Amino acid sequence: MASFDIKAGWRALLAMLALAAPALLSPVPALAQANEPGCRPEMASYRLPIQRANLGKDEVRLTFVGHATFLIETPGGVKVATDYNDYVRPPVTPDIATMNKAHSTHYSRAPDPAIKQVLPGWDPSGRGAARHDVTMGDVRVRNVPTNIRSYGGDTDYDGNSMFVFEIGELCIAHLGHLHHPLEPGHLRALGRVDVVLFPVDGSYTLDQEGMLEVLKSLQARVMIPMHFFGGGTLNRFLGRSQDLWPVVRRERPEIVLSKATLPAKPTIIVLPGH
Template structure:
């Protein structure tokens, strides 16, 4: 499904309204960002991935389930409210709100990677390999509630799987500097927030997308159709947009679009 006009996005959101339930009120400072756990009707049956494929499932908010050909499962911004239907092997987390981290991660998770230094000293530093996936982080800053700066309170997590490089921006609050871009390296698939207020404003996020130049760009953290629609209306002259009917997508290096493309998965 391709986007030809902004109102097509609203039609798409309306079509999937029965798929995603309304979120509960948040205590984290973000409006309506605590959907009930396991409230997403995600497919349980899984087809085996080819050796060069990666499967992404948009669980909701800022959480994606990333699955590798070797069977490793990683969950981004793992938290106590929105969780994938399976226990991940790797869980990345960010500091900004309680819907981006967990106080009680499942003890069966092999690697729990907070995007901030739990000691309060400096930045988090992660570079771990589990099976066929390498996960590393690029620290960024976040705003505090009193208008200050929490240095290195967020991390962009990078997942290297075969020939693919996936980056999850987390709760990004500021434009990326040249040092961030060098640390990221080539990004094939970018998972990025579009709310425009609790994270980086939408104009700033557009500049981030232009700088990263990922072949696949998947929005998240948009709280509803109105915010998503406003963002996509600003992008339609820049990149083609594909609206998918399922929250699951399988990608490989060979199947990446020829030019940067926005792919919207149902959820919020």
């Protein structure tokens, strides 16, 4: 029977361990959590790229995060999130968050405490309409109250707001959960609108024909649809509007706008998402 060289055996074992060490010390891939909570299917949002080009002094970056939430970024670095809620949020903490109470997908019960200004589009005390006129850095945010339908079908007077964002020479209006046509008083309060963000679902909010009339009255140079729950609803709206305005579909959910680069005539710009 051949004798076993203990020293030679230990040397061979140590050599094998040395070869295996890099693999043993390398990080173990993280396993996906089967029970990881996710946003609602219709609330899928887009991730923003890590590297983002600086904005010129007259530029504004708009990113469609999903549903009715947009991230608005100013040249001075102020970040605003519209219809901030607990289901879909931008991947950065905004400095200002606007909210509407029509549905839980338009407001948050637990907004990030790092947000400097949280602006509900209704008066939580129930004493009347919300009134906001806030300036932070290079953006002014104000609201125009509107009515909504309550869950019981009644009218909740001043229950929501359209929010207006004034950045340099650009005026952006987010119509929120608009349920009714705009009256002359609403139009005067909104003032000149360069960019309008508007819902097109046609059922939970104002019907599509009514929304077309709203857009005609605003005459914004850029019109960006939101709140459409999928391509079918959006395409129905675009079919109704095709004889009125040109449509531009973007490949990315973000767009940089300035007063100088607005289209020469009113244009619908579709950002990917829903």
